[in-house]
Amino acid sequence: MTAIEADRIALVREAIDTAALEAQVRDGQDGGIVAFDGFVRNQSHGRETRYLEYEAYEPMALVKMKEIVAQIHQQHRIHRVAMVHRLGRLEIGETSVFIAVSAPHRGAAFDACRYAIDTLKKTVPIWKKEFFADGAVWADGELPPTPPGAKTAS
């Protein structure tokens, strides 16, 4: 419905102000906002997490985030989108990713928000390292789909 220019797509290193982002996508022409707030869990595979560190291939991550937002605008009758991921060190309970979608009808907002977080987790080059009392590991993650190889490359 609305151009992506009104959306907020960002990587940040400070705490994510979720209320401000919700306010940014809120508009009297809409009827609802669906938001996903992902935050740092206190355990991973049964081990107590101390904190996390996120790193990103920043320019490419922003490219992929913008692609996702463009896709949901194309596929769903939504109005505004906020999609922000935090990088650096995050403590337990802190928001790592926040996605808010406003729409005239809630079904579109639910579908778009869910597609956005599912696709972000599969395709945006961001990596999470989990720190425990006795060491640290890179989270398992998912291999993004890649284009098929050409027989005769240019």
Add this chain to the structure above:
Amino acid sequence: MTAIEADRIALVREAIDTAALEAQVRDGQDGGIVAFDGFVRNQSHGRETRYLEYEAYEPMALVKMKEIVAQIHQQHRIHRVAMVHRLGRLEIGETSVFIAVSAPHRGAAFDACRYAIDTLKKTVPIWKKEFFADGAVWADGELPPTPPGAKTAS
């Protein structure tokens, strides 16, 4: 997962503090919160809305809201729920209903939040009256499903 006692289910007559409700369902053992924020649209069927008034059969509305929350606890692996509906006069853009669901895994939170708002709109005895410049109408609404009639009632 968790008893409904930790949840917040309410009808209120003042502005809904969505940030406080999100904080209430937030817990380090979870990984995410899905929230639906429904607010007053500036138009209805093409007519410019001035404001809304909501009324409820309050004790029954609370019974039905608790039933919905009990259902989503039973059907989905979720943690905490906030479900608050506002009554009285609401201005354009003000939140009329807010539902937040926390869960260890986001899929359950999306499913539960969506079921909760869909079911609230169909079964909770709350009524919306829309005020326009030239009059007011009760919103169309939905007839809740009722039990089948017994041939020999007790």
Add this chain to the structure above:
Amino acid sequence: MSGYNFCMTQVANSVRVKVLFFGRLRELIGVAEEEGELPEGSTLAQVFERYAGRFPKLTGFRASMVVSRNQEFAAWDTRVAAGDEIAFLPPVSGG
């Protein structure tokens, strides 16, 4: 069972109930809540007919409302008992 209509005309063994109207129904008849006596064993449909007799504007609305008994949606053939709280509910539009 077949004796109830007879009883109703005599207002024998009446029960005291609370009756509520909401939304457009409340506005239509100007009654939000009242206590009243009903013949014991009346069905909710019969309770509605009594009100439709008193407020002819209600006639025709039965198909576009539901009824509750003690804060649970109820079938129209449910019978009332003493102390019941009965509510006539137009299509809901919360959210």
Add this chain to the structure above:
Amino acid sequence: MSGYNFCMTQVANSVRVKVLFFGRLRELIGVAEEEGELPEGSTLAQVFERYAGRFPKLTGFRASMVVSRNQEFAAWDTRVAAGDEIAFLPPVSGG
């Protein structure tokens, strides 16, 4: 096309590119980013092999990574061009 391997051995017509490593790959080899010369027409697979030769720990990781060229995921048989930004990316885990 069949001449490229021959060219590589001669390091003829080399192109300057930027190569990036992230996450566990970055940690594994201790390189986050470097500029380098590659034989013109090298495939991304060949670029990886060069790094696996220099950092044997990388060997065996190719199946569990993807590669990007100029900030787009790319097939391993994509050929590099001058000024390309190539990145080797382990499974992503944002969110």
